[in-house]
Amino acid sequence: MIETKNIAARRETKTLQVASSISKMKEIAESLRRQNLTIGFVPTMGCLHGGHLRLIKKSLEFCDRTVVSIFVNPTQFGRDEDLDSYPRQLEDDIEKLEATAADILFHPGAEEMYPQNYKTHVQVQDISEYLCGKNRDGFFIGVATVVLKLFNIVRPHRAFFGEKDWQQLAVIEAMVEDLNLDVAVVRVPLVREPDGLAMSSRNRYLSPQQRQTALSLSRSLREARDNIRRGTTSAKVISDAIQRCLLEKEGCEIDYIAICDPESFRAKEQIRGRTLIAIAAKVGVARLIDNCIVEENECSE
Amino acid sequence: MIETKNIAARRETKTLQVASSISKMKEIAESLRRQNLTIGFVPTMGCLHGGHLRLIKKSLEFCDRTVVSIFVNPTQFGRDEDLDSYPRQLEDDIEKLEATAADILFHPGAEEMYPQNYKTHVQVQDISEYLCGKNRDGFFIGVATVVLKLFNIVRPHRAFFGEKDWQQLAVIEAMVEDLNLDVAVVRVPLVREPDGLAMSSRNRYLSPQQRQTALSLSRSLREARDNIRRGTTSAKVISDAIQRCLLEKEGCEIDYIAICDPESFRAKEQIRGRTLIAIAAKVGVARLIDNCIVEENECSE
Numbered sequence: 001m002i003e004t005k006n007i008a009a010r011r012e013t014k015t016l017q018v019a020s021s022i023s024k025m026k027e028i029a030e031s032l033r034r035q036n037l038t039i040g041f042v043p044t045m046g047c048l049h050g051g052h053l054r055l056i057k058k059s060l061e062f063c064d065r066t067v068v069s070i071f072v073n074p075t076q077f078g079r080d081e082d083l084d085s086y087p088r089q090l091e092d093d094i095e096k097l098e099a100t101a102a103d104i105l106f107h108p109g110a111e112e113m114y115p116q117n118y119k120t121h122v123q124v125q126d127i128s129e130y131l132c133g134k135n136r137d138g139f140f141i142g143v144a145t146v147v148l149k150l151f152n153i154v155r156p157h158r159a160f161f162g163e164k165d166w167q168q169l170a171v172i173e174a175m176v177e178d179l180n181l182d183v184a185v186v187r188v189p190l191v192r193e194p195d196g197l198a199m200s201s202r203n204r205y206l207s208p209q210q211r212q213t214a215l216s217l218s219r220s221l222r223e224a225r226d227n228i229r230r231g232t233t234s235a236k237v238i239s240d241a242i243q244r245c246l247l248e249k250e251g252c253e254i255d256y257i258a259i260c261d262p263e264s265f266r267a268k269e270q271i272r273g274r275t276l277i278a279i280a281a282k283v284g285v286a287r288l289i290d291n292c293i294v295e296e297n298e299c300s301e
Numbered sequence: 302m303i304e305t306k307n308i309a310a311r312r313e314t315k316t317l318q319v320a321s322s323i324s325k326m327k328e329i330a331e332s333l334r335r336q337n338l339t340i341g342f343v344p345t346m347g348c349l350h351g352g353h354l355r356l357i358k359k360s361l362e363f364c365d366r367t368v369v370s371i372f373v374n375p376t377q378f379g380r381d382e383d384l385d386s387y388p389r390q391l392e393d394d395i396e397k398l399e400a401t402a403a404d405i406l407f408h409p410g411a412e413e414m415y416p417q418n419y420k421t422h423v424q425v426q427d428i429s430e431y432l433c434g435k436n437r438d439g440f441f442i443g444v445a446t447v448v449l450k451l452f453n454i455v456r457p458h459r460a461f462f463g464e465k466d467w468q469q470l471a472v473i474e475a476m477v478e479d480l481n482l483d484v485a486v487v488r489v490p491l492v493r494e495p496d497g498l499a500m501s502s503r504n505r506y507l508s509p510q511q512r513q514t515a516l517s518l519s520r521s522l523r524e525a526r527d528n529i530r531r532g533t534t535s536a537k538v539i540s541d542a543i544q545r546c547l548l549e550k551e552g553c554e555i556d557y558i559a560i561c562d563p564e565s566f567r568a569k570e571q572i573r574g575r576t577l578i579a580i581a582a583k584v585g586v587a588r589l590i591d592n593c594i595v596e597e598n599e600c601s602e
Contacts, residue, residue, distance in 0.1 A: 022481060119427050120445075120479035125420045144421075152481040178421035180323060180453040 016097050017104045022113075022153050025067075025106045029155040037064035041156030041183075043147060046070035046107075047087040047201035048096045051191040055160040056100050058188050067154050068097055069106040071113065076142030082285065087201055106154060113149065121145050124171045124178070130265035131167050131258050131278055132289070140171050147172055151183055159183050164190040164198050166278060166291050170263065190291070192218065198290045205286035213249040214283045217290040220245035224277055228294050233271045235259040246281060255280035255287070262293060317398050318405045323414075323454050326368075326407045330456040338365035342457030342484075344448060347371035347408075348388040348502035349397045352492040356461040357401045359489050368455050369398055370407040372414065377443030383586065388502055407455060414450065422446050425472045425479070431566035432468050432559050432579055433590070441472050448473055452484055460484050465491040465499050467579060467592050471564065491592070493519065499591045506587035514550040515584045518591040521546035525578055529595050534572045536560040547582060556581035556588070563594060 019025040032039050040063030042055045052068075059066040070093055077083035090107065097105055121141050127133075128140035151159065161169050173185050191199045196218035197211070206214055220242040232238060239257050246252050260267050262276035271294065278291040320326040333340050341364030343356045353369075360367040371394055378384035391408065398406055422442050428434075429441035452460065462470050474486050492500045497519035498512070507515055521543040533539060540558050547553050561568050563577035572595065579592040 026481075026483070118479055119425050119475050121424050121426065123422050123424065125422065127420065149479075149481050152483075175421050178419055178450075180327075180450050182327070182453075 014101055014103065016094065016102060018094075019104060019106045020108065022108055025104075025108070025153050026155075028104060029067075029153070032065050033155060038157040039063060039155060040066045041150070041154050041159040042066065042068045042102075043150050043159065043161075044068060044070055045072045045086065045201065046093050047089055047204075048093045049199045049201060049203075050193075051162050051164060051199040053096070053100060054191050055162060055188050056097075056102050058186065059158065059160050060101055062186070063156075063158055065103045066101075067104040067106055067156065068102050069108075069150055069154065071106075071108055071146070071150070072110075073113075073142060073146040074110055075114065075145060076139055078136055078139065081136075081287075082202075082205075085285075087204055106150075108153075113146070122148050122175060122179075124174045127167065127170050127174060127263075127265055130260070131256055132280060133167070135255055140168070143168055144171055144175050148175065148179070148181075151181060156183055158186050160186045160188055162188050162190060164200070164289065164291070166262070166276060167265065170265070196222070198288070200286075200288060202286045202288065205284060207284065210251060210284045210286070213251045214286070214288055216246050216249055216252060217279050217281060217288055220279065221277060221290060221292045225292060225294055228271055235268050235271055238271065238277070242277070242279065246279070251283055253282040255282065315402055315404065317395065317403060319395075320405060320407045321409065323409055326405075326409070326454050327456075329405060330368075330454070333366050334456060339458040340364060340456060341367045342451070342455050342460040343367065343369045343403075344451050344460065344462075345369060345371055346373045346387065346502065347394050348390055348505075349394045350492075350500045350502060350504075351494075352463050352465060352500040354397070354401060355492050356463060356489050357398075357403050359487065360459065360461050361402055363487070364457075364459055366404045367402075368405040368407055368457065369403050370409075370451055370455065372407075372409055372447070372451070373411075374414075374443060374447040375411055376415065376446060377440055379437055379440065382437075382588075383503075383506075386586075388505055407451075409454075414447070423449050423476060423480075425475050428468065428471050428475060428564075428566055431561070432557055433581060434468070436556055441469070444469055445472055445476050449476065449480070449482075452482060457484055459487050461487045461489055463489050463491060465501070465590065465592070467563070467577060468566065471566070497523070499589070501587075501589060503587045503589065506585060508585065511552060511585045511587070514552045515587070515589055517547050517550055517553060518580050518582060518589055521580065522578060522591060522593045526593060526595055529572055536569050536572055539572065539578070543578070543580065547580070552584055554583040556583065 019028055040059030042059055044052050056068060072086050074083055122144040123141050124144050133140050169187055176183055176185055195215060197214055223245060224238050224242055227238060239259055242257050246254055258278045260276050262274055268275055275294050276291060280289045320329055341360030343360055345353050373387050375384055423445040424442050425445050434441050470488060477484055477486055494500060496516060498515055524546060525539050525543055528539060540560055543558050547555055559579045561577050563575055569576055576595050577592060581590045
């Protein structure tokens, strides 16, 4: 059932179908399933950028129909975080979706997704407790719960997630396996701006000066990779160098620098075998993350 | 698609299909779905009794195919509870299932349902915190999680649960609604032995003498109903009378007597409108529960 589609040809003839209620989306999913069409799914919080478009392209390539959801999920924001100011620009997003050949936009309201009497939460233990889970209370409960709800509504055969959110991917993969879901989770590599900054909807919070500071995240990872390539194996040495790089320019508040196993997220003292280097830092109001995978004496992003 | 089946005729021609692995069960479910057959599901922990058989009968009546699962779910037993001694009698159960016209038995192993690296749990907040959730730490997390897993594997159109586990039913209904699952949860009334004891796999723990003591649960509920019919509206008066009845014979250790709203489980001081009276008590090693629904000046079980 996997075959590469002629995306350009589809773009000519298609219009974007919009489902703004759960029942409408379920109806569409049921109809696609009945026609034996494979459903690809790209869940987003909107404010679409090149990273999202890469996910959509992958889905178009591998699936008969592609559903993109736009839902700024309130339950994955902490109390002091940017839920209210998180960028929303539905019309602009719809234009971008129409320019791709995405088939269906699902954008439910928060009241329908979380009605007043809402009670159910999904927790993926252990891996949720490291890195982004450590300082963001309930973050991965919010992520796992909304993704499960979206899976149940959209009923995708394949769901596409970016490796920028490496830990989120691990949480979702564990949930899918543990709960016996029939969804193939597809990993898509992180996409960078030409200057190296990892693409993120939150990049638009950055002033030109803050953007210069923000570049230290990707630069510190490049340097770490180079150092490991040159033979450094001590995680402490690498971590200290990343820290120096991040603090070189003013205005970068480090949340964490993690050098760890890419699956269990347990810290490593020595960089042996496949290793994840992950950073989270605040530049102005923008919380930014970036990561790369390195191997001893060899790296790949 | 709902039509009453001729169960007797089906019994003649059918053999019970047994799936003891998740992949086998998923294959069967996929095949039934492809044939547009409706799947009815009765999840059990085995040691089948008349209450289970009533659920199966209901499923046979309303669905094209009926799946019964037998899985003694380790995650819903507390540390000091009877997981190891919980009665298991698969051969006997299979005979009983063959005597009904159930189509498929799913009995997975605990290692396959909860492999070593298992991490994901589902919590239904609020209603899980009352009654049976109060003194049984993690009980409803175990129930909700396994039921969600079973739903994802068996993919039923309808799932049948007994009202003996009234609170469990409320937890599952909330989960199904919150997680946008496409399963109709069907409530089936509690079934009693001729002497009034609510049917339970744990009844076999009772010695003849303990069974006499255990009968005070159903008797106390009957008396409560009579008192309410005669005009008593004070929950305290009713609760005190139930307590006296339970403690009349030796060997009954009360866990709780709850007089509450049947949906929110919040305690009522006055019995007005639809009210749940629920009891849990230990007689010997058997933890027993029973309940009834009453209305002001009118009762139904």
